[in-house]
Amino acid sequence: MAEIEEFFKSAFSVDNVIFGFDQVDLKVILIRRGASPFKDKWALPGDLVYPNEDLDVAAARVLAELVDLRGVYLEQVQAFGAVDRHPLGRVITVAYYSLIKIQDDVLHASSWAEVARWHSIQDALELDLAFDHRTILEACFERLQRRVKTQPVGFELLPVAFTLTELQQLYEAILGVPMDKRNFRKKILAMNILVDLNRLQEGVAHRPAKLYQFDPDRYEALTKDGFTFQI
């Protein structure tokens, strides 16, 4: 049986799986570690939680140190608490994932910037990551795959204005399955949660597609009436 002081010799951290979509692949940000332990291994962005800082705030801070964006989707996945998961002491970590809109300048010019890189989810899952970060990454990816089927969170990964083909490609990239174009469009448009912007794509060497925008208010209203999003 441990003395009460013993319980306070542990620390907690947050790790954040930051997802983005570059019109082709689902991607995550990894950090090349510059120090021991696991020097030179890729790792998830994370940090210890400050003593007077809420868990969610710590996760948002980790994100903000890497990425210059506001109002980003952030969801806790679960805690990882194996005794030996950190070689230097007892550290329980709480995993989060974020969904961001990739833009050219999205990776901050911070001290992290030079060691942070986007990796496709497939590549990242095959890397020998630091700590138990592979397990964490898998858990977060599976959570995203489930979430995206029943909640309208996919839009967080796309520009505000997007085409239906882009939306379909996003779902195909996340779920790893091809979808039927006509059925996909029928289903999404029937939900009545997209606004037709009456604008067209520009600069493409083919017939330009119509641009749409997700309407959160309409979604909320429908939800109150018993509607459930379902891909």
Place this chain on the structure above:
Amino acid sequence: MAEIEEFFKSAFSVDNVIFGFDQVDLKVILIRRGASPFKDKWALPGDLVYPNEDLDVAAARVLAELVDLRGVYLEQVQAFGAVDRHPLGRVITVAYYSLIKIQDDVLHASSWAEVARWHSIQDALELDLAFDHRTILEACFERLQRRVKTQPVGFELLPVAFTLTELQQLYEAILGVPMDKRNFRKKILAMNILVDLNRLQEGVAHRPAKLYQFDPDRYEALTKDGFTFQI
């Protein structure tokens, strides 16, 4: 910015929502607190995590101190980490829920026993619980409601041998909705995951019902073939 030692002045705990089913109501175990803070309030069973103890093990220990059962379903839900959630210091808690088969002697003759009581989930959700335990209870209940629709975990709450009516009443109690008897039976039996035990109920003042048992091996095999459980 805090000194590194500051990070180690926090503790973590686990709290466990233990669900049972008494053929009528979905129930949870609550503990009447005997000490400050929140003396005399109802609370979830929980404890600090030992320095050399895995999170999952700590949750199982909390359960084992209350209930005399082996091989119980246990699932982590999420961490709760608001700075002020514990009045005496920084304590992050990780919430779990367990599903157990209620038997007459299930509540241990431990020091806890005299302060531990089963409450119906409806009653428990209306109580003024200690700490943020109401939020935790809500999160665990919602998780159970979602889980039970797509995973065959309901059987953990029933005796090994059960009738289809008992199974239906369980789902109605968890989800809070009435179901159609014929459709429910059709759906469950079509899944082919139950074994007909060729035994009948005894001691009932009406036509005795057939007894069934869940077959985990058959479920596993079907799952590998793409079958998904769905209520």
Place this chain on the structure above:
DNA sequence: GCAAAAGTGTTTACAGTACACCCATGG
């Protein structure tokens, strides 16, 4: 005029839903 992706409907199959009566047992 050619390459490239946008856009569009119909048919078919399956799963969900609604619904009412007879049966077996204990008391």
Place this chain on the structure above:
DNA sequence: CCATGGGTGTACTGTAAACACTTTTGC
């Protein structure tokens, strides 16, 4: 013989799935 819950089938409806061609634009 009566009260209680057990057990069963069918018709209807709506959603998911399969599937191919025409249109618009840039070059």
